Amino acid sequence: MHTKVRVQTTINGEPQEFLCEPRQSLLECLRDLLGLTGTKEGCNDGNCGACTVLMDDRVVTSCLVLGVEAQGCQITTIEGIARGSELHPLQRSFLENAALQCGICTPGFIVAAKALLDQQPNPSEDEIRLWLANNLCRCTGYDKIIRAVKQAAEQMQEVNA
Amino acid sequence: MKWFDYAAPASLSEAVGLLTAHPGARLLAGGTDLLVQLRAGRKETDLVVDAKHIPELNAISYDAARGLTLGASVPCYRIYKDKNVTGAYPALAEVASLIGGTQIQGRASIGGNLCNAAPSADSVPLLIALHGTCRIAGPRGSREIAVEDFCTAPGRTVLQPGELLVSLHLPPPAPHSGARYLRFIPRNEMDIAVAGAGVEVVLENGRFRSARVALSSVAPTPLYVREAGEALAGSPVDEASIAAAAEIARKSAKPITDMRGTADYRSHLCAVLTRRALEAAVLRARGKN
């Protein structure tokens, strides 16, 4: 007899409970059980970063996390990045800089970049590129993404100044 | 992925009990090897045992007299953020920030890197160079073994049924010592080493007091090159001694040809990387980096 597991977590600040198979990844739980389809599946093996979410204080690829491991954790997905109806500065600067084409990589880039700016408000270009090395984009050639992150960092610092 | 059950034991004895009762069980640390392999059907299991709630596996502790005890499932990002690690073992902090990228480092552990037993595992040559030992727990109590004796073949280790790796231990760094791991990958980040060299040197009065050299990706297991260190011990710290040790490393390598590089190329890399790693370790031992 296979038994599913009840998992209690906090997702984007809200308590959430779901019933999953132990073999289901956190990515599958988010998309298929909770309808949070902002988090994307690219490679499903940890290389592309499209499925990036925050799990407590760390950045992870949700395809390489089991849903059951989220028990008791705080998860942040792309759906939790905007403040209500107001876009996060990163979301705005991705739009303004045309830092996306097909957009499948974008949620992962934005979640990963947010974690960077939360701990390093003024990163250098090298720091941004290194931090985002686990996120792949087949469309933009990266330069626009790096520029968007840089601009968001500058805007966020102005607001805080 | 085939169905498996999941358990998250809160103590070492509970974990050993589960592993003993379920011979097909697999331990889960960061899952960055295990989940990929289960999904690809390269491994199977009926029970995944999460190692991260066992206190001994999840702790880092350092004592200037006794050294570092690194819980087997501590993820890389906690290792390179740890002040004791960056202070006393900067080369270990570097290796932890070299495995995968940000997201992988949020999960991947050094214990998982070792237990996965890939010849290319980046942390293992450095652990060998730093005199690392493994603490293993199992149904018959616990035992210790040197890191260089842990991997026995690609994907295989000395762990017996019911056993798990609890922690890695590194002695305190000797005065005037320095260590470094260097690898060659075709990209700047996120790739598997074509070859790698981990070294430690201890200097005394312009000579090598002792040295250790180990290589990745050039043999069925991470390779400890004892003779290279023995050749350096007692020799003057100069180009000729380092070149001789690099040549020993080149000759000890037993690489294969695959899509990442030919055997010849890999042997050549062993010499180059060993030389550069030794030079960098010497600078570090002299307090210059």
Ligand SMILES: Cc1cc2nc3c(=O)[nH]c(=O)nc-3n(C[C@H](O)[C@H](O)[C@H](O)COP(=O)(O)OP(=O)(O)OC[C@H]3O[C@@H](n4cnc5c(N)ncnc54)[C@H](O)[C@@H]3O)c2cc1C
């Ligand atoms: C995108 C990507 C990039 C990568 N880049 C690198 C790289 O640059 N360098 C590199 O070396 N590796 C790399 N890897 C491989 C992997 O991330 C590392 O080997 C990592 O250190 C594995 O640790 P883990 O905690 O995720 O192990 P897991 O996947 O949890 O476990 C690995 C194996 O060890 C076993 N195990 C785990 N803990 C124990 C224990 N305490 N006792 C007994 N057995 C145990 C597991 O059952 C499993 O078989 C990469 C992987 C991915 C997906």
Ligand code: FES
């Ligand atoms: S889908 Fe998770 S890293 Fe690509």
Ligand code: FES
């Ligand atoms: S915009 Fe298409 S992959 Fe990045």
